Amino acid sequence: MMTFRQAHWDEPLIIERSSEGRVGFSLPSLEAPVDIPRALLRNRPPRLPEVSETEVIRHYLRLSQENYGVDSGIYPLGSCTMKYNPKLLDRLTATHKIQDLHPLQDNGSVQGILRILYELSESLAEIVGLNKVSLQPAAGAHGEFAGATIMRAYHRENGDEEKRDELIVPDSAHGTNPASAAMAGFKVVEIPSNSTGCVDIGALRSSLSPRTAGLMLTNPNTLGIFEADIVEIAEVVHEAGGLLYYDGANLNAMLGKAKPGRMGFDIVHINIHKTFATPHGGGGPGSGPIAVTKELERFLPVPTVERDGDRYYLDFDRPSSIGKIRSFWGNAAILVRAYAYILMMGRDGLEEVADISVLNANYLAKKLSQIRGLELPFPDKLRKHEFVLSAAKMAHETGVTAAHLSKRLLDFGIHPPTVYFPLIIKEAMMIEPTETVSKQEMDEAVNAFSKASDEAYSNPERLKDAPRNAAVTRIDEARASHPRTMELTWRRMTERQ
Amino acid sequence: MVEAHPFIPNSAPGTKEEMLREIGVREVQALFSDIPESIRKNSTLQLPASKSEIEVRKQVEDLLSRNLSTKDITSFLGGGAWPHHVPAAVDEIVSRSEFITSYTPYQPEISQGMLQALFEYQSMIAELMGMEFANSSLYDWATALGEAARMASRVNSRDEFLIPHYIQPDRLRTLQTFCEPAGIRIVEVAQDKRTGVFVEEDLRRKISSKTTGVYIESPSYLGFFENDAKRVGEIAHEKGALFIIGADPISLGLFASPGELGADIAVGEGQPLGNHMNYGGPMLGLFACRGDQLLRQMPGRLIGMTLTRDGSSKAFTMVLQTREQHIRREKATSNICTNEALCAVGAAAYLSLMGPRGLEKLCKTILANSAYAIRRLKELDGVTVPLFEAQHFKEFSVGFDGTGLTASHVNAKLLQRGIQGGICLHDQFRELGESALYSVTELHTREDIDRLVTAIEAILEER
Numbered sequence: 024m025m026t027f028r029q030a031h032w033d034e035p036l037i038i039e040r041s042s043e044g045r046v047g048f049s050l051p052s053l054e055a056p057v058d059i060p061r062a063l064l065r066n067r068p069p070r071l072p073e074v075s076e077t078e079v080i081r082h083y084l085r086l087s088q089e090n091y092g093v094d095s096g097i098y099p100l101g102s103c104t105m106k107y108n109p110k111l112l113d114r115l116t117a118t119h120k121i122q123d124l125h126p127l128q129d130n131g132s133v134q135g136i137l138r139i140l141y142e143l144s145e146s147l148a149e150i151v152g153l154n155k156v157s158l159q160p161a162a163g164a165h166g167e168f169a170g171a172t173i174m175r176a177y178h179r180e181n182g183d184e185e186k187r188d189e190l191i192v193p194d195s196a197h198g199t200n201p202a203s204a205a206m207a208g209f210k211v212v213e214i215p216s217n218s219t220g221c222v223d224i225g226a227l228r229s230s231l232s233p234r235t236a237g238l239m240l241t242n243p244n245t246l247g248i249f250e251a252d253i254v255e256i257a258e259v260v261h262e263a264g265g266l267l268y269y270d271g272a273n274l275n276a277m278l279g280k281a282k283p284g285r286m287g288f289d290i291v292h293i294n295i296h297k298t299f300a301t302p303h304g305g306g307g308p309g310s311g312p313i314a315v316t317k318e319l320e321r322f323l324p325v326p327t328v329e330r331d332g333d334r335y336y337l338d339f340d341r342p343s344s345i346g347k348i349r350s351f352w353g354n355a356a357i358l359v360r361a362y363a364y365i366l367m368m369g370r371d372g373l374e375e376v377a378d379i380s381v382l383n384a385n386y387l388a389k390k391l392s393q394i395r396g397l398e399l400p401f402p403d404k405l406r407k408h409e410f411v412l413s414a415a416k417m418a419h420e421t422g423v424t425a426a427h428l429s430k431r432l433l434d435f436g437i438h439p440p441t442v443y444f445p446l447i448i449k450e451a452m453m454i455e456p457t458e459t460v461s462k463q464e465m466d467e468a469v470n471a472f473s474k475a476s477d478e479a480y481s482n483p484e485r486l487k488d489a490p491r492n493a494a495v496t497r498i499d500e501a502r503a504s505h506p507r508t509m510e511l512t513w514r515r516m517t518e519r520q
Numbered sequence: 521m522v523e524a525h526p527f528i529p530n531s532a533p534g535t536k537e538e539m540l541r542e543i544g545v546r547e548v549q550a551l552f553s554d555i556p557e558s559i560r561k562n563s564t565l566q567l568p569a570s571k572s573e574i575e576v577r578k579q580v581e582d583l584l585s586r587n588l589s590t591k592d593i594t595s596f597l598g599g600g601a602w603p604h605h606v607p608a609a610v611d612e613i614v615s616r617s618e619f620i621t622s623y624t625p626y627q628p629e630i631s632q633g634m635l636q637a638l639f640e641y642q643s644m645i646a647e648l649m650g651m652e653f654a655n656s657s658l659y660d661w662a663t664a665l666g667e668a669a670r671m672a673s674r675v676n677s678r679d680e681f682l683i684p685h686y687i688q689p690d691r692l693r694t695l696q697t698f699c700e701p702a703g704i705r706i707v708e709v710a711q712d713k714r715t716g717v718f719v720e721e722d723l724r725r726k727i728s729s730k731t732t733g734v735y736i737e738s739p740s741y742l743g744f745f746e747n748d749a750k751r752v753g754e755i756a757h758e759k760g761a762l763f764i765i766g767a768d769p770i771s772l773g774l775f776a777s778p779g780e781l782g783a784d785i786a787v788g789e790g791q792p793l794g795n796h797m798n799y800g801g802p803m804l805g806l807f808a809c810r811g812d813q814l815l816r817q818m819p820g821r822l823i824g825m826t827l828t829r830d831g832s833s834k835a836f837t838m839v840l841q842t843r844e845q846h847i848r849r850e851k852a853t854s855n856i857c858t859n860e861a862l863c864a865v866g867a868a869a870y871l872s873l874m875g876p877r878g879l880e881k882l883c884k885t886i887l888a889n890s891a892y893a894i895r896r897l898k899e900l901d902g903v904t905v906p907l908f909e910a911q912h913f914k915e916f917s918v919g920f921d922g923t924g925l926t927a928s929h930v931n932a933k934l935l936q937r938g939i940q941g942g943i944c945l946h947d948q949f950r951e952l953g954e955s956a957l958y959s960v961t962e963l964h965t966r967e968d969i970d971r972l973v974t975a976i977e978a979i980l981e982e983r
Binding site: 041065100125129 | 526597599701703824852872
């Protein structure tokens with residue numbers, strides 16, 4: 024068993040390191056003082072730290088050491104596809120040839136980046152089996168919002184907008200699906216899963232009506248099970264006049280195996296920071312391009328990246344477009360990384376990604392489901408990129424919940440699974456190893472789960488005060504969100520003291 | 521594929537076989553047998569074969585080398601993304617692999633570093649904006665504005681949002697996309713032709729009991745300040761509307777903060793705070809507000825400081841998650857999940873380095889540089905600069921109507937001399953005639969500005 028001890032610096036807030044007169048910057052000397060009308064000036068300077076560059080570097084380096092990333096170890100957070108981020112990608116973008124490009128530069132000076140964006144769009148369209156791509160969404164949820172807005176525009180053009188105001192979402196969907204649907208102005212109709220964890224076609228049929236705008240679905244679903252009835256699902260939704268939206272969070276296992284376009288989806292978003300190995304940055308920046316069928320092309324956000332012979336350009340002349348969903352053209356620095364990743368992997372490498380991500384998930388599912396107190400619902404089904412374990416038996420028998428178990432895993436240097444999601448499984452632990460972990464790392468994880476299970480059945484109380492080896496012990500979450508004790512800034516904090 | 525893949529350890533044939541034996545299947549393809557054949561056979565990828573790191577590096581570097589960056593040519597573009605100095609220490613901090621390769625800090629005990637950095641970011645943005653709370657980032661200024669309008673409407677159940685006439689086109693169009701599904705109507709308020717200030721009669725005519733919020737920018741898209749922003753806020757509040765200010769965070773080292781001007785919500789673009797322009801993305805959406813009622817309606821992730829359960833140490837964690845999509849689903853305050861966390865860490869590092877003195881000095885440097893540029897450009901016959909009689913910061917409009925040349929002609933001729941001129945304004949604001957928006961920061965030297973002036977002078981002589 025691996026031992027793990029995360030750094031703990033007890034690092035003060037950077038403002039507590041402040042000492043009057045210290046600076047961490049240097050600027051060219053000022054030549055001419057400028058007079059500003061007093062009324063425009065700030066009365067109170069912002070309370071920012073006065074610290075030297077040395078102190079800033081040490082402070083943030085220490086904080087980084089109190090943070091766990093994919094480079095630290097296994098990170099099987101379900102539906103997040105925390106795969107290894109090849110280092111070349113970060114090197115390639117650390118150049119002024121991308122960092123110091125202004126988005127409004129003359130077309131002639133940005134041919135290199137435009138060609139990269141164009142070719143990436145083409146590759147992504149090929150990978151998902153659809154016609155045209157917009158690279159603009161900054162994240163998956165942003166892509167969902169753009170996609171749902173395209174649905175509205177499509178129904179509006181058909182004179183159906185008022186009528187078609189319902190978007191159907193399964194109860195196992197990612198939380199962003201219903202949130203994005205609502206944000207785009209739809210009523211959300213939730214349908215239950217059937218006894219095999221898949222879309223209940225009967226329930227789907229009975230929820231379809233002339234008010235249906237479409238269905239949002241991820242396939243494989245959040246249980247990691249492929250919706251084998253997808254062709255029929257697509258048919259009934261289309262027959263009812265609705266569109267199919269594909270949540271690309273679970274695309275990893277489908278690369279070269281099942282293109283969403285071939286499954287019958289009309290709109291797809293792609294989580295670049297999941298499937299295409301760009302780093303997630305502690306929560307972002309990501310990138311969430313969308314791809315659509317030929318019929319929906321004209322609705323894509325402006326501008327699109329186009330090619331005319333050897334020249335690449337941004338096309339703003341798109342009268343049916345839904346308009347803008349953000350400033351400028353997309354998270355270019357992330358997209359360049361994805362371009363390089365796809366080049367490196369090629370068709371063979373991407374198929375290998377699908378193969379091994381599925382092999383790893385099935386291997387780990389088999390091993391973990393043999394551990395006392397853990398169960399794999401729908402055991403006869405194949406899994407794709409991920410699977411969901413239930414710790415309900417353990418919770419019932421020992422009082423040790425999925426949350427307790429997760430916290431104990433931290434002590435072994437393992438990032439815990441996504442817990443309590445999807446909502447349809449009790450004490451859910453959603454596990455996605457990805458293709459980039461080794462068998463040995465998975466075996467170590469199995470040992471850690473196994474040890475935690477032994478503890479649960481022998482000495483459950485001891486397990487409940489985990490973690491002990493992380494930077495801090497179990498956090499008081501209730502205090503954190505309580506109106507009387509909540510601290511969201513250092514000013515509030517010091518005013519209270 | 522015979523060889524194993526460098527990022528896929530279990531692609532080694534021996535390992536693969538061993539794992540298949542454990543699962544009890546003969547080949548990997550059997551794990552995909554539940555996918556209908558009709559889909560499988562049409563899903564092969566028509567892409568080139570894999571390439572080595574050597575080949576990919578060469579190919580991508582070659583393509584990128586065809587770009588001319590703002591380090592290769594002198595550029596006066598701003599208007600939503602600005603060239604500012606990014607201290608080396610900031611680049612170093614945001615390159616820490618523990619930060620870069622982590623996910624959203626759902627497991628706070630092993631994510632304290634990211635959480636503390638984001639708490640510090642929230643604290644610093646709240647300070648700059650003069651507001652009580654800031655979230656831990658949105659995508660960019662444009663989407664932050666869209667979220668602000670929707671938040672205002674949720675708070676007071678009204679559906680008209682007042683905006684200034686002079687607003688960046690992407691910001692306006694994004695706002696429209698965000699407002700339309702929520703049934704919020706956007707109403708433009710006139711700005712004085714000479715000074716750029718809100719025309720009070722027009723504001724009073726348009727504001728009503730339907731108005732959910734009044735939005736101004738300080739400084740405006742065209743670089744000038746609203747002379748009496750407080751007054752606009754008072755009028756908004758008299759009618760029960762929220763007052764929302766969009767601000768350039770750099771300007772806040774010297775100029776009045778949204779909080780001091782009476783704003784209820786503040787938004788802005790955080791890219792200038794230690795983040796590169798990156799051809800327009802990623803950007804960093806700043807979002808701040810005041811009051812507990814607004815806090816509960818705030819979009820995006822919030823980090824709070826608390827204690828460990830045993831009280832042994834301070835600790836950080838995500839708070840008020842019941843506003844967010846993963847808990848509240850269709851009733852969430854926003855659909856946002858992935859945000860711009862690493863850019864926020866960069867901003868926190870940047871603001872720590874600059875401190876209050878650095879930011880103030882930076883503002884004065886930018887003011888001195890742009891004042892110099894305005895003074896020099898004024899020497900040119902027929903050139904009007906700026907078009908508005910007001911205090912400007914960083915950006916200013918340059919009118920070419922008196923020269924008989926179009927702004928796009930001037931830009932084309934400047935390009936031939938290795939200079940990227942400002943943003944042409946004619947398409948969006950016809951009343952401004954042939955004009956362009958120029959941006960000058962601390963990166964522009966006197967020589968750069970002199971070269972611009974000499975070049976325009978030569979273009980004028982060519983007429």
